[in-house]
Amino acid sequence: MLNKVAVLLHQRVSLFEFGVVNEVFGLDRTDDGVPPFEFLIASPNPGVPLSIGNGASVIPPASLEDCLDADLVAIPGGSSGPDFAPEILDTLRGVVSNGGRVLTVCTGAFAAGAAGLLDGRRCTTHWRYGAQLAQTYPTAIVDTDVLFVDDGPITTSAGTAAGIDASLHLVREEFGPEVANRIARRMVVAPHRDGGQRQFVEAPVPECESDGFAGVLEWIIEHIDRDISVEVLADRMHMSTRTFARRFVEEVGVSPHKWLTEQRVLHARRLLESTDLPVDEVAGSVGFASGTLLRHHFNATVGVTPSTYRKRFAR
Structure with missing residues (x-):
């Protein structure tokens, strides 16, 4: 006892x-x-x-x-x-x-x-x-x-x-x-938050040894609403897709797709906190093809749905 x-x-x-x-x-x-x-x-x-x-x-x-x-x-x-x-x-x-x-x-x-x-x-x-x-x-x-x-x-x-x-x-x-x-x-607190819920941590842009990769990360954030593929990013760096993907992991620590998804979710969090845009519009604003796709990646990354997150953190 x-x-x-x-x-x-x-x-x-x-x-x-x-x-x-x-x-x-x-x-x-x-x-x-x-x-x-x-x-x-x-x-x-x-x-x-x-x-x-x-x-x-x-x-x-x-x-x-x-x-x-x-x-x-x-x-x-x-x-x-x-x-x-x-x-x-x-x-x-x-x-x-x-x-x-x-x-x-x-x-x-x-x-x-x-x-x-x-x-x-x-x-x-x-x-x-x-x-x-x-x-x-x-x-x-x-x-x-x-x-x-x-x-x-x-x-x-x-x-x-x-x-x-x-x-x-x-x-x-x-x-x-x-x-x-x-x-x-x-x-006067929530009676139960499951231990598996994520810590709500922002993913900052990492420092890169290569100026070229630093520029690519900045470009991704500036164009987060676009359909961005590894091929597009590799072309910007004048590399093959395989070489770019390998070098990206060396510089950033995760794959291009994973980092891009994390940044889309991060920007979605900010929109959910600061605007009343519907979830489908938030999805389009950060580059997800649909609200369903946003909900999937948001829940996998943050641990709660976009709607639940908005209820807790909206200004």
Whole structure:
């Protein structure tokens, strides 16, 4: 049972992410039918202030030893390491050995990685730190296209608000959707966003070593509404289609078709956010032959339909 929950703070603390865990597990909502949690705030040095930025601090009263019999230990973001106190890593390993779970929010995943808890596991973190996490812990299977990942006793979540989704997910698993919905209602947040939903990340134009390829990428964006083929792009670079496709992957990291599709979806997102154009017109404006094709690629890339995205993000 998820009865005892500890949040482990160390180094510089991300206040919002600490607050998310506290909001879900640290407040007494028994008057609303939510089971009580024994909630602890722990650190390697109990009673010593930890910075939360802007000159403020938080003083954890509990010790690492108090975490060892917790059902869940949560680590908010704040540091991407790689230097973590050995006693913190020992504590995380001990919690799992004792049958407990570990939840990380944002860069909290780096502490789990340093403890060896991500070895061979799927995991996530904030999209800005995904490459660093994968490089630092190469045996971890990092996926920054999702909000959170459950893999065995380890739950990792993406940046900031995704910690809410992961925390409510754990409550839902333990106590059922009704309890999770009651907490979500009190927090005035969506009761359920599936972990597989994409992090809404823009795909910037990459820097290219070749000026010619940089010019091609700019030309694609300027003419995104056109029917653009690899043959057309290869002609602009005075290359064969095979050579162009190979060089494109070397410069950009993905195939021309994949990058073009991502850019079309990105421009569609901006139109859905800023205009009231019908979906079919949005599709034509970004180069998709039909609204059906836009819906297919949009859902595959973003994880939701264009209509759902517009409801959430339209100005």
